[in-house]
Amino acid sequence: MKSCPLRTSVIGSYPFPGWLEFACQHLDQFGTADLAEVQDDAVITALHDQTAAGLDVVTDGEQTRLDFNLSFYGHLTGLELESASPRRFGPPAHDQRGKHRVVAELAAPHGLGAVTEFQRLQRIVAAGHPGSRATLKASVPGPYTLSGRLLPSAQYPDRWALTEALLPIVRQELVDLVAAGCTEISVDEPSMSCYAHREDPRRFVDIFNRTVEPVTGRTRVCTHLCFGNYKARAVGPRQLAPMFPAFLDFHCDEMHVEMASREFAELEIVKLITTRMDAAVGIVDVKSYYIETPQDIAGRVRRCLQHAPPDRLVFAPDCGLSQTARWAAKVKLANLVAGVKIVRRELGLEK
Numbered sequence: 218m219k220s221c222p223l224r225t226s227v228i229g230s231y232p233f234p235g236w237l238e239f240a241c242q243h244l245d246q247f248g249t250a251d252l253a254e255v256q257d258d259a260v261i262t263a264l265h266d267q268t269a270a271g272l273d274v275v276t277d278g279e280q281t282r283l284d285f286n287l288s289f290y291g292h293l294t295g296l297e298l299e300s301a302s303p304r305r306f307g308p309p310a311h312d313q314r315g316k317h318r319v320v321a322e323l324a325a326p327h328g329l330g331a332v333t334e335f336q337r338l339q340r341i342v343a344a345g346h347p348g349s350r351a352t353l354k355a356s357v358p359g360p361y362t363l364s365g366r367l368l369p370s371a372q373y374p375d376r377w378a379l380t381e382a383l384l385p386i387v388r389q390e391l392v393d394l395v396a397a398g399c400t401e402i403s404v405d406e407p408s409m410s411c412y413a414h415r416e417d418p419r420r421f422v423d424i425f426n427r428t429v430e431p432v433t434g435r436t437r438v439c440t441h442l443c444f445g446n447y448k449a450r451a452v453g454p455r456q457l458a459p460m461f462p463a464f465l466d467f468h469c470d471e472m473h474v475e476m477a478s479r480e481f482a483e484l485e486i487v488k489l490i491t492t493r494m495d496a497a498v499g500i501v502d503v504k505s506y507y508i509e510t511p512q513d514i515a516g517r518v519r520r521c522l523q524h525a526p527p528d529r530l531v532f533a534p535d536c537g538l539s540q541t542a543r544w545a546a547k548v549k550l551a552n553l554v555a556g557v558k559i560v561r562r563e564l565g566l567e568k
Contacts, residue, residue, distance in 0.1 A: 222527035222566050223518065224273045225554050226497060228441050228473065229356035229403060230537030231263040231278030232546050256281045260341055266543070268351060270550035271558075274401065275351045277338040279539065289363060292329045293386075295321035296367070310450065319370040323382045329390045331357050332397050339398065354439070355399045357391065359406035360384040361424055377420075384428055391432045403439040404429055404469070410442035410460060411453030418463035426468045439471040439497065443536045457483045465493045473497035475535040477517070478504050487521055491529040496521075499535030501549045508548050514556020527564060532557055 233241070237259045240247065247255065263278025282288040290296060299315030335355045342353065360383035364376050373379045387404075394402055409421040429438050442460065445452030457474060464472070472490050476482075476499045490496040500517040501509055514532075521530055532553060538546040561567035 221273060222530070222564075223557050223561055224495075224531040225271070225557050226274035226354070226531050226533045227267065227272060227276055227550070228533060228537040229276050229279050229354070229405065230282075230539035231266065231276070231280065232538055232541055232543035233280065234259065234262050234543060237262075237280065256337065257341060260337060261346055264338070264341065264346060266547050267550065270547070271554040272550065273351060274354050276354050276356060277334055279334075279356070279537070281334055281337070289329050289358065290317055290366065292325050292327065293323055294326060295319060295323045310447075314366070314447070316366050316368045318368050319373055319379070322372065323379075323386070325386045325390075328393060329357065329386065331355055331390050332393045335394060335397055335399050352401050353399070354401040354403060355394050356403040356405055356441075357387060357394070359404050359409070359425060359428055359440075360387045361421065362406050362408040363387065365408050380424060384424065388428050388431060391429065391436075395432050395436045399436060401437040401439065402432065403441055403473075405441045407441060407443045407445060410457075411445055411451075413464075414454050414456065414459040418460055419466075422463055422466045426466070429468055433468050437471065438469040439473065440467060440469050441473045441497075441536070443473075443475040443499075447540070455479055455482075457486050461486060461489060465489065467494075469494055471495040471497050471531055473499065473531075473533060475499045477502040477509075477535050481517070481520065484520065485524060487530075488524040491525040495529050495531055496525055497531035497533050500532050501534040501553050503534050503536050503538055503541050503546075503549075506542075506545055508545065509552055509556070511552050511555035511559060514553055515559040518557055518560040522560070527566065 237255065240255050259280035260277045263280050264275060267275040290298060297318040297320050299317050301315065303315050304312055338353055360380045363383050364379035367379050369375050369379065373382055391402060406425060413421065425440065432438060444455045472494055474486065474496065476484060487496045487498060498521050500514060518532060534549065558567060
């Protein structure tokens with residue numbers, strides 16, 4: 218499933234509109250039909266902004282999720298959900314996000330919800346909203362990343378055991394997404410890139426490949442590697458070197474790497490990645506309110522072309538945009554596409 222040259226894409230999440238933030242704080246005042254309408258309208262809003270920018274690949278903006286992965290725990294049985302933050306004061310940090318107790322065997326009898334999200338996006342596009350020319354992508358957190366918010370138990374004594382329990386659940390969700398017609402899926406494992414410096418990266422490769430095994434070759438499989446973005450804060454050493462060359466054995470079609478916020482350190486790894494798969498390069502810094510100009514973007518694309526051919530390169534923000542204000546996200550995406558088009562024209566790929 219070859220990508221078009223110098224493809225433009227997103228990771229998955231998009232900022233909530235202000236009215237959706239307000240609605241989320243007053244859910245008890247809405248009826249079920251009201252809530253369904255709110256969800257549709259939020260996806261339409263995210264889709265509008267992405268298609269107005271001119272992206273080749275769009276998502277539903279994860280508008281019906283609490284977070285890129287936190288909402289998935291509500292679909293799991295066998296958990297006692299943590300309702301209170303363990304730390305409520307001080308600067309926002311990762312330790313303010315609670316962990317859930319495992320009290321029984323983990324299962325997802327009705328799936329993880331990603332299929333319903335994708336079908337909503339399909340329905341909205343089919344109804345005539347913009348997006349019919351773009352590829353529709355779904356994103357699902359991988360089992361190792363999902364395991365990070367769960368407390369080990371007698372049944373699952375460590376994070377590896379929790380990961381193994383979650384792996385078939387995520388795998389089934391991928392199978393169901395393909396059955397629903399999804400032609401591009403991002404299996405996001407940022408925890409792998411955050412902790413590759415202290416764990417065996419080959420173990421991560423085995424976990425990822427077993428997760429995607431039933432959909433490999435049936436859909437475009439992507440993965441997103443970054444160093445954390447909660448409140449724009451990283452959680453691990455921001456170095457790609459510990460992941461490679463092991464991560465080259467990931468069975469995926471596209472591997473995304475965070476570059477813009479790291480001033481394009483280790484850019485030469487793009488050449489290594491493209492010997493096995495397409496490289497999606499983060500060339501927009503979601504952690505900065507500096508608005509990259511189209512000229513900035515074009516310059517960054519040209520730097521990437523020094524390491525890989527056009528048909529192996531995809532360009533996206535460094536991470537999901539949920540932690541970025543919508544006014545900034547809109548302009549950043551528009552300038553991303555405009556900058557890539559400058560280089561496309563230079564290469565004769567676009568008139």
